[in-house]
Amino acid sequence: AARINTCMDARIVQSCLPKPTQRLGAGRCDPKTYTDAITSCAKKKQWREALSILGVIEQSNMQPNTIICNAAISACEKGSKCDKALQVFNDMAQGRVHLHTITFNSAISACEKGGDWE
Numbered sequence: 001a002a003r004i005n006t007c008m009d010a011r012i013v014q015s016c017l018p019k020p021t022q023r024l025g026a027g028r029c030d031p032k033t034y035t036d037a038i039t040s041c042a043k044k045k046q047w048r049e050a051l052s053i054l055g056v057i058e059q060s061n062m063q064p065n066t067i068i069c070n071a072a073i074s075a076c077e078k079g080s081k082c083d084k085a086l087q088v089f090n091d092m093a094q095g096r097v098h099l100h101t102i103t104f105n106s107a108i109s110a111c112e113k114g115g116d117w118e
Helices: 008-016 031-043 047-059 066-078 082-094 101-113
Strands: none
Touching: 031 047, 031 066, 047 066, 047 082, 066 082, 066 101, 082 101
8 A cells, every 4th residue: 555655646545445444345436536546657657556556456355347457557558567467467357357459459568668579
């Protein structure tokens, strides 16, 4: 959760985290708030923070949707992190999250920018 604080717009996500006395998932935000936070991190090339937010979503037992996952892949792309982008991509496929054309394009672009396109 400490990494999330480094994304200015992601501070909203902090309010989505359950307090120590609450059960996991009690402080949950809506998908758009999470998407906005991850997108903000992507714009700042903060892929680690974006993946931390994705982890918060998964820990709250909320199923990340296609848009949230695409934003996370985009953050990895902007950070030239092919391996991390492909990890999110594979998690989507295994978790039965719809893979959109944008998903494929972002993953390919991440590998191209990371020098792993061959």
